[in-house]
Amino acid sequence: AAGVIQSPRHLIKEKRETATLKCYPIPRHDTVYWYQQGPGQDPQFLISFYEKMQSDKGSIPDRFSAQQFSDYHSELNMSSLELGDSALYFCASSDRVKMVAEAFFGQGTRLTVV
Amino acid sequence: DQQVKQNSPSLSVQEGRISILNCDYTNSMFDYFLWYKKYPAEGPTFLISISSIKDKNEDGRFTVFLNKSAKHLSLHIVPSQPGDSAVYFCAASARTSGSRLTFGEGTQLTVNP
Numbered sequence: 001a002a003g004v005i006q007s008p009r010h011l012i013k014e015k016r017e018t019a020t021l022k023c024y025p026i027p028r029h030d031t032v033y034w035y036q037q038g039p040g041q042d043p044q045f046l047i048s049f050y051e052k053m054q055s056d057k058g059s060i061p062d063r064f065s066a067q068q069f070s071d072y073h074s075e076l077n078m079s080s081l082e083l084g085d086s087a088l089y090f091c092a093s094s095d096r097v098k099m100v101a102e103a104f105f106g107q108g109t110r111l112t113v114v
Numbered sequence: 115d116q117q118v119k120q121n122s123p124s125l126s127v128q129e130g131r132i133s134i135l136n137c138d139y140t141n142s143m144f145d146y147f148l149w150y151k152k153y154p155a156e157g158p159t160f161l162i163s164i165s166s167i168k169d170k171n172e173d174g175r176f177t178v179f180l181n182k183s184a185k186h187l188s189l190h191i192v193p194s195q196p197g198d199s200a201v202y203f204c205a206a207s208a209r210t211s212g213s214r215l216t217f218g219e220g221t222q223l224t225v226n227p
Contacts, residue, residue: 004157033214042118042203042217043158056214090157094213102148103215105157 002027004106006091012112013081021076021109025093031055032074033103034066037088049074050096081113117141118206120218128226133191135221137204140185144206148215149178149189152201161202162189194225 005024013019025032031050035043036059045058049068060066063081068074078085088110092103119138127133135149145166150158164171164178164187171178177190191198204218 006157031213035215042219043215045214045216048214058214092157092215096213102160102163103213104160105150107155107157110155 004091004093004104006089006106006109008109009107010110010112012114014114015081015083017081017113019078019081019111021078021089021091021111023074023076023091023093023106025072025074025091026104029093029095029104030072031094031096031103032068032072033092033094034060034074034076035090035092035105037090037108039087043090046076078111083113086111086113116219117144118204118216118218120202120204120221122221123219124222124224126224126226127194129196130193133189133194133198133223133225135189135191135202135204135223137187137189137218138185139187139206141206141208141216142185143208144216145209146207146213147178147180147187148205148207149176150203150205150217151198152203152220158203191223194223196225196227199223199225 033048034046037043046060048056052068066076088108090108092105094103148163149161152158162176180187201220205215
């Protein structure tokens with residue numbers, strides 16, 4: 001079965017650079033979520049989209065933005081990168097129409113800011 | 115403010131025995147609870163969930179129990195297998211928050227052969 005696809009898997013950027021992370025949800029899933037997991041921490045919710053509209057916003061810095069496109073894929077744009085942005089970034093998708101909360105996660109993008 | 119807490123960072127059990135992972139929550143708005151399993155360098159994998167209208171849900175070797183009055187849930191794995199060794203995250207969701215998940219800190223389960 002198709003899963004959530006994230007690219008790239010690994011990314012190394014310098015401070016103050018920008019990064020773009022991509023997420024391709026499971027087909028027919030209408031909701032996409034972004035989470036950030038720092039070293040030794042639990043995943044923290046950043047932002048979500050339902051039917052291409054932002055549906056919820058968590059602890060996402062103003063330097064970050066995201067959107068969901070017409071094909072339901074999503075991109076997380078990160079600017080003015082800081083060392084503290086180094087983390088695993090997970091995308092997840094779910095089918096809200098079925099009124100279930102199970103979100104299925106991608107393998108994540110490991111961002112390292114040097 | 116950790117709304118979902120897993121107080122045991124690690125748990126070690128023998129193969130064939132029962133593993134019990136615990137989770138407590140503070141937000142009374144949470145109405146859906148999930149357990150995820152995570153291997154290193156992979157994303158969390160959904161295991162089992164339970165709605166707040168139930169107190170038990172079973173799927174094969176995995177059973178989740180929910181005690182709403184105590185704001186406590188637990189995951190039972192029986193029998194435990196070495197392949198179950200991973201980090202287990204408890205997560206909670208509230209319909210009013212649009213299904214975002216709030217995670218606990220995780221428990222590293224090690225099943226010894």
